[in-house]
Amino acid sequence: xxxxxxxxxxxxxxxxxxxxxxxxxxxxxxxxxxxxxxxxxxxxxxxxxxxxxxxxxxxxxxxxxxxxxxxxxxxxxxxxxxxxxxxxxxxxxxxxxxxxxxxxxxxxxxxxxxxxxxxxxxxxxxxxxxxxxxxxxxxxxxxxxxxxxxxxxxxxxxxxxxxxxxxxxxxxxxxxxxxxxxxxxxxxxxxxxxxxxxxxxxxxxxxxxxxxxxxxxxxxxxxxxxxxxxxxxxxxxxxxxxxxxxxxxxxxxxxxxxxxxxxxxxxxxxxxxxxxxxxxxxxxxxxxxxxxxxxxxxxxxxxxxxxxxxxxxxxxxxxxxxxxxxxxxxxxxxxxxxxxxxxxxxxxxxxxxxxxxxxxxxxxxxxxxxxxxxxxxxxxxxxxxxxxxxxxxxxxxxxxxxxxxxxxxxxxxxxxxxxxxxxxxxxxxxxxxxxxxxxxxxxxxxxxxxxxxxxxxxxxxxxxxxxxxxxxxxxxxxxxxxxxxxxxxxxx
Numbered sequence: 001x002x003x004x005x006x007x008x009x010x011x012x013x014x015x016x017x018x019x020x021x022x023x024x025x026x027x028x029x030x031x032x033x034x035x036x037x038x039x040x041x042x043x044x045x046x047x048x049x050x051x052x053x054x055x056x057x058x059x060x061x062x063x064x065x066x067x068x069x070x071x072x073x074x075x076x077x078x079x080x081x082x083x084x085x086x087x088x089x090x091x092x093x094x095x096x097x098x099x100x101x102x103x104x105x106x107x108x109x110x111x112x113x114x115x116x117x118x119x120x121x122x123x124x125x126x127x128x129x130x131x132x133x134x135x136x137x138x139x140x141x142x143x144x145x146x147x148x149x150x151x152x153x154x155x156x157x158x159x160x161x162x163x164x165x166x167x168x169x170x171x172x173x174x175x176x177x178x179x180x181x182x183x184x185x186x187x188x189x190x191x192x193x194x195x196x197x198x199x200x201x202x203x204x205x206x207x208x209x210x211x212x213x214x215x216x217x218x219x220x221x222x223x224x225x226x227x228x229x230x231x232x233x234x235x236x237x238x239x240x241x242x243x244x245x246x247x248x249x250x251x252x253x254x255x256x257x258x259x260x261x262x263x264x265x266x267x268x269x270x271x272x273x274x275x276x277x278x279x280x281x282x283x284x285x286x287x288x289x290x291x292x293x294x295x296x297x298x299x300x301x302x303x304x305x306x307x308x309x310x311x312x313x314x315x316x317x318x319x320x321x322x323x324x325x326x327x328x329x330x331x332x333x334x335x336x337x338x339x340x341x342x343x344x345x346x347x348x349x350x351x352x353x354x355x356x357x358x359x360x361x362x363x364x365x366x367x368x369x370x371x372x373x374x375x376x377x378x379x380x381x382x383x384x385x386x387x388x389x390x391x392x393x394x395x396x397x398x399x400x401x402x403x404x405x406x407x408x409x410x411x412x413x414x415x416x417x418x419x420x421x422x423x424x425x426x427x428x429x430x431x432x433x434x435x436x437x438x439x440x441x442x443x444x445x446x447x448x449x450x451x452x453x454x455x456x457x458x459x460x461x462x463x464x465x466x467x468x469x470x471x472x473x474x475x476x477x478x479x480x481x482x483x484x485x486x487x488x489x490x491x492x
Contacts, residue, residue, distance in 0.1 A: 030208070030216040039453035042460060051221030052451040057426060057471050059348035061449070062309045063442055064336050065189065065275065066329055067182060067319040068116060068359025071172070071417035072101070075165055077154045081172035081432045082365065084152065089364050091134040091150055099134045101362060104151035107487075109322035113137050114149040114360025117404035118198040118378070121179035121360075121415060124149075128366040136360070140403065150362045153326065160334040163484040164353065165421050168477070169431040169468035174420035175367050176357040177439045177458070178411050182321075185356045185415065186275045189439040190214050190310075192459035193373035195279075198405055201397070204381055208279050209455075211374065214308075214443055215276060215285070217452045224306035226289055227276040228296035230314040273315045294492060296336070303344035308446060311336055318490065321359065331490035334483070337423055341480035347425055352442055352465070355418035367414040368436060373456035380405035411458075414438050422468040425475035433468050441465055 043050055076084035088101040114120070114137055123132040123139065133149035155162040177188030183205065184194035191213040197204055218225045274290055281290070293312075299305045313319040313332050320329035333353060340351050382401035420437065440459040445466070447454060454460035470476075 028220055031212045031220060033210045034212065034453075042453045044448045044451050048451050050451050050453065051223065053449065054451055055449045055471065057348065058350050058424070058449060060305045060307060060309065060345055060350070061446060062305065062311060062336075062340060062349065062351040063189070064311045064333060064351060064353050065186065066313055066333060066353070066355050067315070067321040068357060068361075069320060069326075069355050069419065070358035070361045070363035071174075071365070071419055072363045073152050073358070073361035074158060074161060074419045075170075076101070076152050078162060078165055078170075080166060081170050082434075085364060089150075089362070091131050091362065093134055093146060094138055099147045099150050101150050101152060102147070104148070104153055104157075107153065107157050107327050108325045110145060110148050111323035113141050113144040113146075113322070115140050115404075116181045116357050116360045118180045118184075118409065119404050119407040121181075121358075122407045122409050124360070124362075124416075125179055125367065125413075130362070130364060130366055133360070133362045149360055152361070157487075158326065158330055159484040160330050160486040161419070164337065164423070165419065167481050167483060168421050168423050168427045169433060171420040171422070171433045171435070171437055171465060171468065172417075173365070173434050174354060174418055174437045174441070175370075176355070176415035176418050177370075179367065179409060179413060179415045180357070182356050183278055185439060187278050188373075188458070189356070189442060190275060191279060192440045192443055192454065192456040192462075193376065194378075194411060195374075196376045196379045198378045198380060199401065201381055201401065205278060206280060209374070209376075211455050213279050213455070214446065215281075215289070217447070217455070218308060218450075221450065221452070223308065223450055225308040225310075226291050226295075226299075226306045227274050227310045227312065228291050228293050229274040229312045230293050231273050231290075233292070273312065275310050275312055297339050300339040300343040300345070305340075305343075305345055305349070307450075320355075325488075327486065327488040328490070331486040331488045334486040335490040337483070340423070346480060347475070347478060349424065350426075350445075350469075351423040352420065352445075353423060354420040354439070354442075356439075358416035358418060363416045365417050367416055369412060370414045370438065371457045371461035372410060372412045373458035378410060422465055424469060425477045425480075426469045426471050426473075427477055428468060428470050429476050431468060433465065435463055435465070435467055437463060437465055 040046060072084050084101055090098045090100045092098050120136040120140060123136040126132040134146045137144055137146040137149055176185045178184050178194060180198050181200050183200045184197045187194045187197060191209050193209050195207055195209045215225060296311055313329055318324060318328035318332045320326050337351060340346060340349055380401050382398055382405060440462040441464055443459045444462040444464040448464050
């Protein structure tokens with residue numbers, strides 16, 4: 001028996017070393033287009049080798065990104081940070097009827113409204129007036145209840161989130177990275193660019209940025225990372241067995257499947273329910289770095305979380321996107337936060353709770369200008385050429401794309417504010433940060449900790465949320481606080 005265990009251990013170590021070698025080769029290959037001299041000059045500390053740990057107090061960074069809510073929609077009545085003004089702000093319908101901000105009567109959301117599409121978000125922004133939230137619904141869904149865009153929830157609806165934001169430091173100026181939907185904003189989180197993407201169409205997720213992604217930087221320097229998810233393994237591995245060409249074909253064919261076999265389209269769509277997959281991962285990275293959510297709770301309980309973790313919700317059930325009941329997502333997030341706080345790795349862990357975008361819900365703070373990440377301009381599949389254009393036009397997606405993708409705009413402005421709290425033993429008590437952040441600020445945090453260069457102009461310009469911490473004093477939350485329980489606890 002002991003000999004068997006020894007052989008198994010040897011095999012396991014050998015496999016681990018093999019994956020590490022593949023990771024380093026992959027990281028170098030993906031970053032081969034980068035300017036080495038620029039990277040060296042842009043290191044947080046050029047006197048140190050890239051990959052050097054500059055903040056040893058923090059060993060684990062966990063990014064918990066939920067979906068589709070603005071700061072005012074969740075935290076506007078918190079009484080902490082820049083919340084909803086008094087008297088309540090108003091947007092008007094097309095006929096001039098005012099719709100004031102109001103408490104929503106149920107935590108179950110409306111289906112399909114409000115919208116956070118590229119077009120809807122720019123209509124809502126309206127050159128900084130933030131007065132198009134109601135009319136954007138009237139434009140895209142004339143029969144829907146347009147007043148829902150001005151709705152918000154309170155502490156009674158979301159007790160755990162309220163307790164979290166009143167206990168740990170709050171970032172009252174955390175903006176999503178662009179005026180658009182989920183996929184472009186999550187791309188900014190992992191690569192500091194959307195690389196032209198402006199919608200959530202699967203067939204558009206077949207490209208890769210020349211500047212690389214966070215995972216390329218981490219792999220190149222042997223820094224471990226895992227994306228924890230809820231996707232069955234077959235959905236992840238199946239398309240990748242045919243290589244990059246097979247993965248591109250599987251994602252493109254969804255244009256056809258959405259009309260002929262919607263059930264099969266859902267299966268293919270399922271493999272995208274991992275943030276890391278928004279720039280396509282190959283077979284090796286899928287096997288080496290994607291783990292089912294049950295592993296997160298095991299790793300947190302054992303104190304073996306990797307240096308960098310991305311934790312995804314189940315996007316179909318409890319991500320908090322409409323038409324879900326927001327209490328289900330709160331229950332999942334509470335389980336993640338409590339697992340981190342009560343695990344043996346807590347003394348050296350930093351978790352950021354945030355949202356990918358605003359979901360079409362009102363926020364009163366106009367998003368400021370932002371550094372354009374690169375020279376890749378926003379584009380839509382509706383503007384494609386060749387066979388892809390034929391698929392777009394002949395299988396029912398062209399008109400919809402023109403509706404949600406139109407309206408112009410670039411990546412030179414942040415999107416609307418979203419809730420964001422830093423959960424860490426070293427977090428400042430009773431602190432609200434007014435520093436402007438966006439999703440690339442999380443990238444900047446990782447880059448500055450491990451002395452890595454920025455990926456694009458956006459994260460080069462970003463500020464990391466270090467002001468929410470005090471690393472030079474005894475950690476005030478070394479004994480984790482007790483937070484209010486969620487209304488609906490999460491269970492696998």
